Amino acid sequence: MASTPLPLLNLESLRPLAAVxxxxxxxxxxxxxxxxxxSLPGDFDRARLQRVGTLQRPDDEEPTLVEHHPDGTHAWSVDAPIAPAFFPYNRCEAWRCTACARPFLRYTEYGGYYQDERIRELDARLLVDARP
Structure with a gap:
């Protein structure tokens, strides 16, 4: 039995999700x-999150690694823009809490000897329409 593909999300479909x-x-x-x-806490019960969509375009075999920081932010800035066409958002899936529907973005960072599941709350105020 084949699983149902995740909905492909873009800036406009993220807005209502982020509004929660x-x-x-x-x-x-x-x-x-x-x-x-x-980092997603190792002891967190992942069943408390429901996957609702992906920002990973199936037709993009090599999504860009370029980040979008026009105002001098960096990847770890709490006010860094959420630009779906840029890294790491272009490799994210959208999730929501099964209890309160709070939205999150998740991706896996791969290093030489590690994998780290990253998570960030989806904040509508930080969504930006930018293209690489």
């Missing part, structure tokens, strides 16, 4: 609520 901003953090997702990229 529960007040405070619920018990299920409290360890994940962070404005910038963080």
């Amino acid at each position: 901003r529960p007040a405070g953090a619920c018990q299920a997702c409290a360890p994940l609520v962070c404005p910038g990229w963080e």
